[in-house]
Amino acid sequence: MRIDILTVMPDLLESPLNYSVVKRARNKGLVEINIINLRDFTKDRHRSVDDYPFGGGAGMVMMIEPVFDAIGKLTGERGYDEIIYTSPDGEPFNQKMANHLSLKNNIIILAGHYKGIDQRIRDHLITKEISIGDYVLSGGEIPAAIITDAIVRLIPGAIGDEQSALSDSFQDDILAPPLYTRPADFKGWKVPDILLSGNMPEIEKWRHEQALERTKKLRPDLHKED
Numbered sequence: 001m002r003i004d005i006l007t008v009m010p011d012l013l014e015s016p017l018n019y020s021v022v023k024r025a026r027n028k029g030l031v032e033i034n035i036i037n038l039r040d041f042t043k044d045r046h047r048s049v050d051d052y053p054f055g056g057g058a059g060m061v062m063m064i065e066p067v068f069d070a071i072g073k074l075t076g077e078r079g080y081d082e083i084i085y086t087s088p089d090g091e092p093f094n095q096k097m098a099n100h101l102s103l104k105n106n107i108i109i110l111a112g113h114y115k116g117i118d119q120r121i122r123d124h125l126i127t128k129e130i131s132i133g134d135y136v137l138s139g140g141e142i143p144a145a146i147i148t149d150a151i152v153r154l155i156p157g158a159i160g161d162e163q164s165a166l167s168d169s170f171q172d173d174i175l176a177p178p179l180y181t182r183p184a185d186f187k188g189w190k191v192p193d194i195l196l197s198g199n200m201p202e203i204e205k206w207r208h209e210q211a212l213e214r215t216k217k218l219r220p221d222l223h224k225e226d
């Protein structure tokens, strides 16, 4: 899989995508992630990629030309399954969407900035708009990193034990069960006996019951009767 992220702040993305599961997936060649500086596509001598909004008003607007040229260069080299724009008014991001996107070959993510981007980019170049939540951040870099992380951990081989990604919260609309590790007794706070029993079928049953309980209690909107 290949993910190309277009941004005016490449440094903001370097660190989040260079640790842990994502770093290992990149090193193993499971995913190629390119962070592309939109300023490399501006003809402006000050490398500006924003301008004043037509009609006036507060804030600057990301210009269409550098975005058009950057996307044009990429799509001239290969086909893309999705060209995503991160936006507070986009489709809410969730695990289902991450699962779906992890099956794609090539995607572009455009991280917006300033007051927003020229509407013509959205109308003519973008195929999907994603929001990471009902709040407004200063830029799309953190949303792009979140979307990329959620996708990459689902690529087969990215996580050592594949079961681990499949048993995460939200897979099958159910939250994850509680986890414990050593010591079995910490200052009298004990690990449930069942987890020390070695009886795998009973442990699995207990985990499923716990996951259901937690889902009913914490996220009743996700819970469906079996």
Ligand code: SAM
Pocket (backbone or CB within 6 Å): 085, 086, 087, 088, 089, 110, 111, 112, 113, 114, 115, 116, 117, 130, 131, 132, 133, 134, 135, 136, 137, 138, 139, 140, 141, 143
């Ligand atoms: N004026 C815009 C509005 O009210 O919808 C917000 C612009 S925001 C300051 C700048 C950029 O951050 C956006 O273009 C978008 O790419 C990104 N962004 C901010 N909040 C986001 C969110 N919740 N989900 C995805 N992207 C977001």
